[in-house]
Each structure stands twice: as structure tokens, then as C-alpha cells.
Amino acid sequence: MLSDSEISRQSPRRPITEVAQSLGLTPHEYHTLGDAKAKVQLQVLPRLAAASCGKFIVVTAVNPTPHGEGKTVTSIGLTQALHALNKKVCACLRQPSMGPVFGVKGGAAGGGYAQVVPMEELNLHLTGDIHAVSSAHNLASAALDARLHHETRLGAAAFAQQSGLTPLNIDPERLLWPRVMDHNDRALRQITVGQGSNNGPEHSASFVITAASELMAVLALSRDLADMRRRIGQLLLAFDKDGQAVTAERLGVAGAMTAIMRQAIEPTLMQTLNGAPCLIHAGPFANIAHGNSSIIADEIALKLADYVVTEGGFGSDMGFEKFCNIKVRASGHAPDCAVLVVTLRALKSHAPTPPQDISAVDFTALQQGFANLAWHLNNVRRYGVPVVVAINRFPQDTEQELTWLQQAAINAGAADCVVSEAFSHGAQGALALAQAVLQALQQPADFHPLYHPEAGLQTSLATLAELGYGAAGVSLSDKAQQQLQQLQQLGADKLPVCMAKTPMSISHDPALKGVPRGFVLPINELRLNAGAGFVTALAGNVMTMPGLGLNPGYLHIDIDAEGNICGL
Structure with missing residues (x-):
């Protein structure tokens, strides 16, 4: 089988203008960036305000193994299959962070024959949204330290006289705003800044990965540019010596931060391998943030398409829970159906004594580990949403184990349980999943959050x-x-x-x-x-800045003689 990058490069693609037109965008509602991607302008939202919404499908999973279990592959495969069935569908996905791309997990464009293309552009830079978040976030960090420096150096009276600003009297022991970068770098988890003459005052600080920035969450949860400006103004950066909040608005940096983010608020339109539209926007991780793509992308897609496929990061205890209890409250759009992704190897890893080779046939480990799937199935159903279980098939999986798992999932309350081979066969490999989802969408959803x-x-x-x-x-x-x-x-x-x-x-x-x-x-x-x-x-022990492992992904990434990226 060809590599992911080879499949991406060799696949025929529709002009992005044609993808935009098929979704229902008019030419003045987007601007192209080459022939592979386009930025969707927010002026489309007023036009769509009165339009009805399509069906909303959220993809989640069981607790994964460290390398992931194929949730994005399943999301894209489902989108491709619905598109192959002549359904008007759009996927809404997060932008990949370069931390995992160059770390262990790799890219987030899907894989095999279930990809967003071109995968190299999606995984590396794309339209610069994550860089905009990093720049705006770090502007607030620089502004905070600069204000602290000048007020300390001059004293309150001289500072006010020379600057014309009201002193903030920032408490250097209560600075809350870290710095960010979009790479895994454990050496920056705890740092000291302000060292040397005329650079201080010296104090401890830290870095987090950009996906964990609150500004990334603001991008994902804002309804429009004005809402983003308001939210940025409310960012809590520090406290003053009287215990009062020092916000981005009070520091005077909120407007400039919003200016940096002005284009980042626009979702990026791309396409799957078979030409289905996909909106890429925001990139918060679900283990350290709320783990879902933007509500702006959802709103546009739901108004233009009959079916929208999105995903929450990691398992249903993480991204799906935050989708239901955070994102739905911000957007007002509850899911109509959920897809719960599972693999045989993930369940075997949840046996009391996991086998050394979780890819090998082991009915005992599979049956013991099934409890994890049953828990996630009940967890999703707790929110009043019908659930289809999708078994992401790997080459070594046996028919006997797959058949047993399908029946066990249905017995445990799944609306259906089907095997997905989207990785190997693209849209055709996910047709059974698409049909099962369409059937589940006939059931009425009774969504309710977990807590108030x-x-x-x-x-x-x-x-x-x-x-x-x-x-x-x-x-x-x-x-x-x-x-x-x-x-x-x-x-x-x-x-x-x-x-x-x-x-x-x-x-x-x-x-x-x-x-x-x-x-x-x-x-x-x-x-x-x-x-x-x-x-x-x-x-527990949570790291908001990941580190690179012994065998990071960047070791395998290079360019060939023609300048093509390989090993991604």
C-alpha cells in the first residue's frame, strides 16, 4: 500500500472553487489560497442566519493506545462515504499541531484512503492560524513583562508622568499568563525570565503548547469577530498588589491581539480524497483543553450541508464530554448522533493483564477489555444521543473477533456496530458505517448535559x-x-x-x-x-507542554530529490 503522503500527492483533486460552490458558498464569501484551500469569510453567517440546520454527527472513541485508534480516519471515511451516497455533507475538524506531527502521534489529516488533502499542507502551517494564536498570545506575555519592567524601573509616579498611563501595580508573584509555542519542548516547562541588567524583574515563568493556550479556546468558542474581541479583553493575565484582576483589556493589549487574530477566525476550506468539503479550524487538545473545532465552522457547515461530521479529541470521557458540556452551551448545537470508534487492540490493552502483543488474537483479553467499550457506550447514551459503534479494522484483525465484538456492542445498547475499512478502501470501506449512521439519525435524540x-x-x-x-x-x-x-x-x-x-x-x-x-x-x-x-x-499529573520521546517523528521526515515531503 502507498504511504499516506504518496496517496495524497497522487489523488486527483477538485479545484477549491468547485468545492466551495458545491458546499453553497458564493464567490465573494471566500478567498482562495492557491488551488488547494480557501478561507471562508464570516460575512456568510448573516446570509445563512435564517437557514435550517443539518444533522450533527460527533465522532468519539474509547480510551486509546498511545498511537491513536483512527478517530480522524473514521470521521473522514464517514464523510467520504456520505458524499459517495450523494449526501450533502461537510466535515469540521481541528487543525493539526506541529507538536504531535514531529513527536509520536504524527499528523492529523487522517490516513490511507481516508484523508483531507493535501495532507502536507494541512499538517504543516496550513494558513497560519496556529502561528497567529502563538503570536497574539506571546504579545500579551511580552506586554505584561514590559509593563512590569517599566513600572518597577521608574516607580508609579514617574511611569504615569512619562507614559501617560495609569500604573497597574502588577504583583510579580501573581503572573498567570505563560508563553506558548507549537512544538513539544519539555525544557521550557519551567523557566526564569528577566535575567540580567535592565531586563527584569527576574521571575519564574513557563511555556505551554499553543493548543493549550486559552486564546486557542477563545478562537474555537467565539461566535464572530466582535465576540472574539470581547473574550480576548476578558483574558486574565495577572493580579495587581491589591488582588484586582489584570485583564488583557486593562493592560491595553486586547485590541492588538485581536488584530493579529483577524484572519485566523476564518475557517479554512479543504477537501477529502473524494472531493467532500471539510472545514479546518482551531486546534485545542482534549486532554489539556476542550478538544473541539470551532463553533463558527460548525455554524457555517450546519447551515450549508445536510450532514456535518465533527470529532472530539480522545475518548468520550474527554472531547465528547467537553463537546456536550462546554461547546454545546456556547453554540446551541447539540449532536443528533454519535459514532464511537473502537479497535480490537485498544480493548485488549484494557484487559487486567494486557497481552504483550495487543495485535495478536486473544479472545480472553478482548472480552475482558470490552468493559471499557461498554462504559463509553453508556457514557455517550447518558447524554441522550443514539450511538453507532465503528470498529476501525487493522490488517491483523480476525473475523471471529470482529463478529464477537459487533454482537457484544449491540447487546450493550449500540444502535448498530459495523466494521470500517476506510483506511484501506476509502469511501467504499465506510459505506456500511454511513448507512448505519443514516439509520441511527432516524431515532429522535433527547440531548441533555451532564451537569448544570x-x-x-x-x-x-x-x-x-x-x-x-x-x-x-x-x-x-x-x-x-x-x-x-x-x-x-x-x-x-x-x-x-x-x-x-x-x-x-x-x-x-x-x-x-x-x-x-x-x-x-x-x-x-x-x-x-x-x-x-x-x-x-x-x-493528577498533567503536562500542558509535551516533550519529545526517544524516537520522535521528525527523525523520519525529509524531502526527496523532487522536493516532495516524505515520512510524514
Whole structure:
């Protein structure tokens, strides 16, 4: 079989203008960037305001293995299959971060014969949205440190006289805004800045990966440019020495940050291998952020297409949960159907004693690990949404194991369970999945969120821990308890929760496989994301800046004699 990049390069593509026209965009509602991608302008939204919405399909998964289980492949394969059935469909996906691209997981364009193309452009830079987020975020960091430097150097009275600005009296011990970059770099997790004469004051700082930036969440959750400007102004950067919030608006940097982000708010239009339209926008990770693409892309797609396929990052305990409890509240668009992706090897890895080779035939491990799928199936159904289980088939999978898993999933409450071979066969390999989804969409959905933020943050945390993960309870560290009191004083304790935890387990502990029970969910820290409109709760040992492993992906990436990218 050809490599992903070879398949992408050799596939025939429709002109992006033709893709835009087939979706229902008029020529003045987008601008092309070459013949492979286009930026969709927000002026399309007023025209579509009165239009009815299509069906909304969200793709989620069981807890994955470290290399991923093919959720994006399944999302794109489903989109391609619906397109092959002459359905008007559009996919809405996140932009890949270069951290995973050059790390372990690789790109996020799908794979095999279920791809967004050209995959090299999608995985590397695209239209620069992530770079815009990084630049705007780091402008706030630079502005904060510069203000602290000048006020410290001159004193409040001289600063006010020379600058004409009101001193902010920033507390250097309560700076909250890190710096960001779109690469995995563990050396930057904890740093010291301001060293040397005329560079200070010296203080500790940190970097997080751009996908974890609150500004990325703002991009994904904004409804339009004015809403993004308002949210950026609310970003909490620090506190002053009187305990008052120093926001981006108060620092005077919100307008410039928005100017940098002005074009990033426009979704990027691309296409799948068989020419189905796909909107790429925003890129938050689900383990450290809310893990979903933008509500602007959803709104455009739902108004133009009859079926919209999107995905939430990692398992249903992560991206799907945040889709339902954060994103739906911001967008007003609830899912009509869910697809739950599973692989035989993922379930075998959740057996009490996982086999050394999770790709080998092992009925005992499969049957034991099935409990993880059953939990995720019940978890999605808890939100009142019909669920189709998609088994992403790998070459070594046997018919006996696949047949057993299909029947077991249906017995556990799935609307249907089908084998998807989108990776190997593209649209044709996902036709059965598409038919199952169309059938499930005939069932009425009765969507309801898991918790109601109005009850207060402590109640939301307890509900999410106990009902959302099956924990016996939740435990707040001393630091988290103090932060909860601060949030209550700020009137910010009635926001949704964005849980930052491991994706490898339903719990906070990656070593707890299958369906953990009786554990207490530890909350180490609570962070107010006032612009995004949620509170991030850090459960367990969570890294917001990944590191590169022993054998990172960049070792295999190069260009050939013709200048084509290989190894991606």
C-alpha cells in the first residue's frame, strides 16, 4: 500500500472553487489560497442566519493506545462515504499541531484512503492560524513583562508622568499568563525570565503548547469577530498588589491581539480524497483543553450541508464530554448522533493483564477489555444521543473477533456496530458505517448535559467525577481549595469545567485501565479561563507542554530529490 503522503500527492483533486460552490458558498464569501484551500469569510453567517440546520454527527472513541485508534480516519471515511451516497455533507475538524506531527502521534489529516488533502499542507502551517494564536498570545506575555519592567524601573509616579498611563501595580508573584509555542519542548516547562541588567524583574515563568493556550479556546468558542474581541479583553493575565484582576483589556493589549487574530477566525476550506468539503479550524487538545473545532465552522457547515461530521479529541470521557458540556452551551448545537470508534487492540490493552502483543488474537483479553467499550457506550447514551459503534479494522484483525465484538456492542445498547475499512478502501470501506449512521439519525435524540454550572463549581466537579468518570468522589488540594475561594470571590464559580487529565484512562491515572472504580479524583489546581468561559481543573499529573520521546517523528521526515515531503 502507498504511504499516506504518496496517496495524497497522487489523488486527483477538485479545484477549491468547485468545492466551495458545491458546499453553497458564493464567490465573494471566500478567498482562495492557491488551488488547494480557501478561507471562508464570516460575512456568510448573516446570509445563512435564517437557514435550517443539518444533522450533527460527533465522532468519539474509547480510551486509546498511545498511537491513536483512527478517530480522524473514521470521521473522514464517514464523510467520504456520505458524499459517495450523494449526501450533502461537510466535515469540521481541528487543525493539526506541529507538536504531535514531529513527536509520536504524527499528523492529523487522517490516513490511507481516508484523508483531507493535501495532507502536507494541512499538517504543516496550513494558513497560519496556529502561528497567529502563538503570536497574539506571546504579545500579551511580552506586554505584561514590559509593563512590569517599566513600572518597577521608574516607580508609579514617574511611569504615569512619562507614559501617560495609569500604573497597574502588577504583583510579580501573581503572573498567570505563560508563553506558548507549537512544538513539544519539555525544557521550557519551567523557566526564569528577566535575567540580567535592565531586563527584569527576574521571575519564574513557563511555556505551554499553543493548543493549550486559552486564546486557542477563545478562537474555537467565539461566535464572530466582535465576540472574539470581547473574550480576548476578558483574558486574565495577572493580579495587581491589591488582588484586582489584570485583564488583557486593562493592560491595553486586547485590541492588538485581536488584530493579529483577524484572519485566523476564518475557517479554512479543504477537501477529502473524494472531493467532500471539510472545514479546518482551531486546534485545542482534549486532554489539556476542550478538544473541539470551532463553533463558527460548525455554524457555517450546519447551515450549508445536510450532514456535518465533527470529532472530539480522545475518548468520550474527554472531547465528547467537553463537546456536550462546554461547546454545546456556547453554540446551541447539540449532536443528533454519535459514532464511537473502537479497535480490537485498544480493548485488549484494557484487559487486567494486557497481552504483550495487543495485535495478536486473544479472545480472553478482548472480552475482558470490552468493559471499557461498554462504559463509553453508556457514557455517550447518558447524554441522550443514539450511538453507532465503528470498529476501525487493522490488517491483523480476525473475523471471529470482529463478529464477537459487533454482537457484544449491540447487546450493550449500540444502535448498530459495523466494521470500517476506510483506511484501506476509502469511501467504499465506510459505506456500511454511513448507512448505519443514516439509520441511527432516524431515532429522535433527547440531548441533555451532564451537569448544570449554575449549581456551582464544587457541585459540577463532583458530578463530573462521579457520573462522568465513575469516581467515588473528588478531592481538592489545598491550592485548589484556595483557588476555589478566589473564584467564588470573583463570581466565576458558575462556569463549565474543562478537565485536564490523562486520555489513557477514564480516571486521572493512566495505569488504571478498563473501568476503574472506587478511585477519588484529585484536583491539583483550578485555573480561570475568563475569555474562554470555563474553569480548567487539573487532575493528577498533567503536562500542558509535551516533550519529545526517544524516537520522535521528525527523525523520519525529509524531502526527496523532487522536493516532495516524505515520512510524514
